[in-house]
Amino acid sequence: MSVAQDIAPTQRAISVETIGMSKVFGSLNALDDVSIKVAPGSFHALLGENGAGKSTLVKCMMGFYQPSSGALVVNESEVSVPNPRAAHAHGIGMVYQHFTLVPSLTAAENLVIARADTPTIIDWKKERKALGAFLETTPFKVPLEVPVSSLSAGEKQKLEILKQLYLDQRFLILDEPTSVLIPDEADEVLGLLRGMTEAGELTILMITHKFREVTAYADDVTVLRRGRLVGSGRVKDLSVEDMSRMMIGETEIRESAARTEQTQKKLKLELAGLFAEDDEELPAIEAISLKIHEGEIFGIAGVSGNGQSELIEVLSGQRLLKDGRIFVDKKPYEPERGQMDMFKVFGFSEEPLKNVAVPRMSVAENMAFRTFDKAPISPFRGWLSPPPMRKQARELIAAYRVKTPSTEEPIENLSGGNVQRAILARELSGEVDILIVANPCFGLDFASVAEIRAQIMEQRNKGAAVLLVSEDLDEILELADTVAVMSEGRITYQSPMAETDRATIGHAMAGHH
Template structure:
């Protein structure tokens, strides 16, 4: 061994392996004999649809759950992980999908209080000196003396990762780490982490649904389906089609609807100088002005929390604007039931059980919300006739391939994809002139995503004017004819799709002119 080899530092990264990991909840097998090896110093992606077992697996690895059977190796040694503290002692940390920081405290304070040995009386001069020395050893930089509430989403995500490095975690589990980041921020964060794996400082296991990030940053991939490992391999040896096929199995996927030529330039929906406050009576949207024509999808991109939710609430009648007007066909419009019927305005959004459905009511009843006061369901004012309601529900269930035991099943018992299909059937089964949708595919399986996006495109091709608000930039790029970016409650960028690209849109999402 030469002097250079003797001087080379030992790699700090650690490898983790699960062998035959099984977890059963009250007779339901969430994990079924899952064996996965994450090599030290590697960047490993964990793929799978909702309910595939990804979260259960990492919660077993972190000690939140105890496996029914199976073992775990850390650094090739069998270990017991009875709780998260034991995981941390083994060098295993997790960065969650949603921030776990204290907003009112500074970045420095968040780091120091995360330690198990934080003293009762903190010597801040000493701690700040130690923190500055620590930051010199990492590629991540955040302002230590700024309150977390004043940091950008990208800085908060960096701070979450810094917290794990500060606690000396050498194996990081990342749960959808870029869901609140702009494309530029996502590439920066993942690029820095990739660099740390290449130098042997860190091992990464990342749960994600973004194939672009897998192909750009991961070394290896493991795919779960229905609690089992159905495929794995080197990313360089697999195509996106290979990985998606592993995820969905034999499920039939509807082909994307072709984009028809625009039927005309008729102005259908206009938002003129809309203002609205949030629940704290602070400005949430300011001077929102947009025009959407027949046969056009206008996609609003932006990081969550920039006013998109409040805009959708204004357009659906759930929040009163403080100023501005809405016009349909150049006529003033108020979002209430009568005018929605008159102007043929429909819509649906993410998490429909919280927004546009009554969970304990039946599938048939939820499907009838648009027609319960019309014939044949209501042949006389104030009277409901269940047989026509159920008949119509059966027709929609068949047409939209909703999987439900019966029309009388409480809608909350359906899977997420089938709840969304049921709402989709209700909203798109008639003549649609205006369609307003927000994150319509959030948390859904591949088949449901393909179905919903195809249905949206079908409505566009029939001449509907569509406002699509989505935090999934790939969804905007796939569907929209025109893109607008919302930042801090304002429209800061707008362009026809042929005149822009992902990088330009991502730059605007980050707040750059």
Template sequence: MTMTDNTVDYIAAADNSSEGNGIADEKYFATSDNTEQQEKHNISTNDSILEALNISKRFGDTIALKNVTLRLRRGTVHSLLGENGAGKSTLVKCIMGYYQPDEGQITVAGQEAEISRPQQAALAGIGMVYQHFTVIDNMTVLENIVLARPIIPRWVNWRNEAELITNKLKDLPFSFDLKQKVSSLSAGEKQKLEITKQLLLDTKILILDEPTSVLTPQEADFVLTELKRMANKLGLTVLMITHKFREVMQYSDDVTVLRKGQFVGSCSVTKTTPLLLSEMMMGEKMTVKPLQRKAWPNVSNKSFSVEKLSINNDRGLLAVKNIDLTVLAGEIVGIAGISGNGQSELVSGISGQRAIKSGSLAVDGKPFSPTRKNLQAAKVFCLPEEPLRNACVPNLSVAENMALRNFDLTSMSSGFGILSFSKIIQQAKSLILKFNVKTPSAFEPIGNLSGGNIQRAVLARELSNSVDVLIVANPCFGLDFSSIAYIRQQIMLARNDGAAVLLVSEDLEEVMQMSDRFFVMSNGEFIMESTPENADLVSIGQAMAGHMQRNAPRGEHNYEQAT
């Protein structure tokens, strides 16, 4: 199959020969000097419906935003880019009234707006769909829609509300059974309901935070196509926070880039490329080189396997249901699926962070229990999602975090069981250099690093020794183009060196690019298996949405669409 996003076929590497930051800033975008933004901002101010001007926000000693300007043109889709920690969420929370800017002002339709709480944002015509659902599962669709209003009447005439909303839905792209309980909706349907709630409020400016993370490929394209149509033809203005360059280039009219809490630049998407956008996010020039995949012969040894594995979620409900999986040495097996279908529980279970309800694990055919000691002995390593939360101690230094895997080994002691901090620092300096981790020093608290460099630091720790099994979960979410390319390259190198790699990702393009073969996971089960070469996006989308079912004994891979 052919992928449309030109970011998936290449690895980007930082060009360290360039000097300073802002290499692409002046050439391709407006300057980051806000004293000159009015003249050099590359988006017209003639038809701006919303302007966030010179916004600054501090949390204690931390500067989250510094003189950031954002302009949205009426009737356009505008993407907001920046790696994790760049200030995107802080900026939109200032616009929505969750935070009050320390400096700067927000204007709506040319008038300064005083927005001190979300209700005021709603009354000003600004609505937001958050990354996590805000719908109430045990209420109906109708009840959720009514409760979304900024001002709720004391008494509700539900019959009149149903009639009114039914008529309004005729003009919107998504339809619902108003009597249906939200708990029975799929993740994609819930996301469409979140968008519909805002559209029914006559929202003029719609902010979307990673809107396609819970959608199948077909749902994502449909939703973004409809929003772009409503923007270009009906005057809706959409601000979309995303990390997917394909969505930016295909559906956005304009794009703004933030880096380390500062405005970097804005422009029309017709005047840029994914590579240039990534340079803006990183502040350095990059070159591209092909991603190399080593050919491995079919081998019979099972490097990593699970059998009849079941795992509960935090509520005690079954999230992983009796699955079988084998990953051979020298291959990447991907697991694709919409968020919330058991992937997180699977990764935390097989990496020892969650109890396994039933089933077994094996490494090289031998029974395996994922304790710290056994993980070390079997050379099983893990790069979990959200590594700062799941794989780091934020207030500890980079050096100390890099030593979390081996600090208790004899090689890291100075004798008599006493830690050798000189060895910990020496190890960190070596890994920082080898994996190009950008940090002021090995003593810097790891929580102060950018998202990409936190990911590099954790990857350096996990790959610093010989690896037989590598478990990776959403390794590139929210990262810039360069960091994405580097992380994927390191995963591929581990595979080429003979590691069995399990890649769990909600980014289907990542699964398709990286995997030798992959499964689609839905409702805690593997619904289908394929290779990238034989993949059919329609069938994958149906499987991700739960619209396919098995029609064969376990271990075979014939499927039919559910009726």
């Protein structure tokens, strides 16, 4: 572990400190008197749930927002940062969660046009020579002469970091830098950055929700909750339990459901040679064949954009199959409402307001989508009775701990975690034989994640066959009985979870089979 004070004073890394920083938006106190100090040459993690104030804090540091009060101090001197250009002038740069590169340009072109002093007519011979010399000074290696669109996600992330180093930024803010990377790439990128902090060349402030990365790479951690600083310390002195408790406060965390041994192994859901195209009529999924049994969670891992969303759309009836068959209980199955009902097929996915809810309709109405045409809500065909619908909603709200002012609140006014709980309540309120879920905990708070994963495990323990598609490898490792990896629209690896491990799955995600 590097100790900032031990680093030679000639280091390039700079210290950045916020003093009493606050930011008010109307009636919302998004940031409330936050003081953090990131020592030069340290790797500092910033933790907190959605809405904790992490993004607001770094946007104030970068000059995207002007704080309502408080100061920013760089290398012990107070500075004014009216805009991002001023932040860059003080050596502060940011690597965003989503790539900001121009895909059609080469890596070299992306680097040169990022400069504030790019000449009108570029002497490419001179620039390439200078870039070659610059790359010699960094541990990051990226092919400079190929279009960015042909680079892997790991190479793009390295190029985003290289761009900041090329612009001479010596304090880097990383916003969820590994969210689009496979485990091997994430470890490589963070390992290289860690080396640069230890050498005193760089200071890092990383926003993350992955405790594994905090414990492996960070020196110090700061935790925000509801806009306030609630804890900080040396990573080596804190357990994951300590950090998670700081993040969520005294919120009750649901214990994860114990995995029960399943004796019955009846085949429930079979996908036989599925082919489908994307919106550009190019192959999206090819020859997908899977068998999922009662009491089994079948997890599909993979980096985003490898056909997972198209597969889920096929299984939920939102995308046409080009070829192949789906069987439930060995009978042909079509994903439409009547058959979903008959075969007890349920599901939910990330961003439910976009996919499986009507934002402006009430919580009660959204919860009734499965049952609105059945008694007691519809005692006569085509006739809806609101009292039973509200009664059902009240029961589900209580059972699934959905926080809402009333059953009549438009569902779009609820927090992300509560929208997901409401949809979960609807989809799990009946008898479930097959459950199809995609990134069910995407962007949710700690307590909601624990709740949803426990509910999925409970359905499995009751005998449901569960297909879980997730980009979060930790989620797959925690829940799945069987794991498969999807790459370029195909299943490229499959194994019982007991016979594999994180590294093997990670290698398969990287395309090494």
